[in-house]
Amino acid sequence: MAGLSVNIDHVATLRETRKISYPDPVAAAVLAELAGANGIVVHLREDRRHIQDRDVRILRQIVQTKLILEMASNHEMVGIALDIQPDLVTLVPEKREELTTEGGLDLITQNNAIAETVDTLQNSGIPVCIFIDPNLDQIKLAHKINATMVEIHTGTFCEAKTLKKRNQAFSNIVDTVKFAHKLKIGVNAGHGLCYNTITAFKGLHEIEEFSIGHSIVSRAVLVGMERAVKEMITLIKEL
Numbered sequence: 219m220a221g222l223s224v225n226i227d228h229v230a231t232l233r234e235t236r237k238i239s240y241p242d243p244v245a246a247a248v249l250a251e252l253a254g255a256n257g258i259v260v261h262l263r264e265d266r267r268h269i270q271d272r273d274v275r276i277l278r279q280i281v282q283t284k285l286i287l288e289m290a291s292n293h294e295m296v297g298i299a300l301d302i303q304p305d306l307v308t309l310v311p312e313k314r315e316e317l318t319t320e321g322g323l324d325l326i327t328q329n330n331a332i333a334e335t336v337d338t339l340q341n342s343g344i345p346v347c348i349f350i351d352p353n354l355d356q357i358k359l360a361h362k363i364n365a366t367m368v369e370i371h372t373g374t375f376c377e378a379k380t381l382k383k384r385n386q387a388f389s390n391i392v393d394t395v396k397f398a399h400k401l402k403i404g405v406n407a408g409h410g411l412c413y414n415t416i417t418a419f420k421g422l423h424e425i426e427e428f429s430i431g432h433s434i435v436s437r438a439v440l441v442g443m444e445r446a447v448k449e450m451i452t453l454i455k456e457l
């Protein structure tokens with residue numbers, strides 16, 4: 219059975235809209251682990267729009283499963299990763315103007331820089347996963363630079379507007395996952411997965427772990443709403 223790593227960035231997004239101390243992604247990490255998550259994922263962005271350095275440092279101390287740090291391949295982030303020593307680093311592309319990560323890293327154009335980051339981190343004992351689009355050439359290059367894992371970008375599949383595009387996107391995912399497995403690179407998958415799209419992955423046992431954030435945090439807001447309102451009503455009644 220594949221594992222689930224829960225991305226808690228959007229708990230921090232909610233906190234940062236008010237720049238106050240709650241909801242704390244650290245508390246969300248504890249609850250996600252108690253519910254059975256196999257790992258906690260945070261993306262420390264250059265612009266610190268959601269996860270803050272303080273979150274990553276506290277999470278490093280309290281996460282009981284594994285802490286996965288998503289980050290851009292740059293000098294600042296490599297320094298932070300070497301200091302924090304997450305259990306896995308997932309390298310992602312990052313653009314300031316994007317709402318969320320928009321696609322995988324392109325190892326064809328950025329091979330040397332990424333290879334250097336992979337070496338630096340892996341030589342210090344941190345396994346590295348590279349987030350790539352479902353494409354066989356990208357897998358070949360990830361294998362060539364010795365990355366421990368790849369995470370296959372599932373966003374194109376999840377966002378496909380027609381059945382034809384959806385089927386094509388899924389077929390690309392299947393081919394890429396099987397090829398990575400054949401090359402003995404570990405395979406994770408993620409981005410945009412929700413309670414509907416996850417069901418398509420039945421039988422694709424080569425995937426070790428799914429990395430899911432937005433849909434889980436969104437559902438948590440709704441399934442927790444009834445209790446949150448009742449608790450406030452109880453307090454008001456007691457006034």
Ligand code: PXP
Binds near residue numbers: 369433
């Ligand atoms: N995997 C990667 C590499 C990501 O960048 C993200 C988003 O931060 C996710 C998975 C999770 O995506 P979502 O929040 O859409 O589930």
